[in-house]
Amino acid sequence: MKNKQKRKTLSWVANIGMAIVCLIALFPVIMLLISSLRPSSELMRTGISLAFDWSTLNIDNYNYIFTQAAGYWTWYTNSLVISAVTIVLSLFFSAMVGYALAVYDFKGRNLFFTFVVFILMVPFEILMLPLFQMMITASLVDSYLGVILPMVVAPIAVFFFRQYALGLPVQLMDAARIDGATEYGIYFKIMLPLMGGPSLGAMAILQGLGSWNNFLWPLIVLRSNDMFTLPIGLATLLTPYGNNYDVLIAGSVMTIVPIIILFIFFQRYFVAGLTTGGGVKG
Structure with a gap:
């Protein structure tokens, strides 16, 4: 008692x-x-x-934002488009790279993974200049692609998916090959669904947060007001000639809404586990 x-x-x-x-x-x-x-x-x-x-x-x-601040919703739309595309492409390519590094034994695999870990230790500020030069050469300055492409294959996502894929049952791959499945079929129909729940959900939140709050790289790449993302657009409200703090703060509150929605949809993947070996029968 x-x-x-x-x-x-x-x-x-x-x-x-x-x-x-x-x-x-x-x-x-x-x-x-x-x-x-x-x-x-x-x-x-x-x-x-x-x-x-x-x-x-x-x-x-809020009445002003919804009825008169047309530029605000342009910035909002830009951020939504960039974040959504970044999440989809980053999950698609990062999961594929991480899976390949985990389950395939090819020449240079360990060296490639070492490069991934090394890039994780390099501050983004060091990479900005060569990345910006690449965007200029490819004529991608002041465009969605200029903001999205450098973020498509995120080293942290590759590392995460690689570590997660190491726990996948390779017996399923062997069984699928015996049944005549291609390597792409094995990945998309068998292995990716096993990775899909917690790994993709957790990375969707992290990549979404990073893209939605990203300020420095879009500030460097984007030029025109119509292409600004929400963090850059809100920063333009503070000028030496006047500070619209009321609109700035209300607009900042509205920026929280997509993050809350994203978390509501994917938060269960932070607490739910996945038995990766559940598809293997004894």
Whole structure:
């Protein structure tokens, strides 16, 4: 009885501790949401704080975004397109490369994987100049492709998929070859579905977050206002001649929506396991 009471007490303490941690983590988001409902004059007077007149809260900033800020939705669409294409292409090619490095024994495999690990240790800032020169040579500056192509095969995704594919049952490959399946058929019909749940779901969230929040590379590649992504477009609202903090904060709140939707669809893959050997019968 005493042990049961002790476990119950520890459970309550753990739950209270986690609730406090969650509130601390959510506090900046809550402040951002409240600030997005405040008029510009209030923001300039008191800044982002709780010391303001709560009766001034309204949805005028959101009304402006939805009815008058046409440029905002252009940036929003650009970010959605770039992020969606980046996620699909990155998962497709990175999973294929990682799978090949894990299950095929070919000359130079270990050297190739060493290069992948090495690139993981190189800061992106060092690679920007040669990448930008490549975009100029290929005439891809100020285009979707110029932003997307350098992110198509992500080293971290290749490393992740390679480590995951090492646990796939090679007996299925041998059985499929005996049945006359091609290597592409084995990958797309057998091995990829085994990898598909947790690995693709987790990488979809990570790659989506990286692409959606990417600021530096699009800033270098993109030139025209109509091609700007959302982080760049919001940054243009802050100028030496005027700062639209009210629209900036409301627009920043709207940027959270796609990330929440992406997480809702794929969050179960962070907690759900996959028995990779389940297809092999004894």
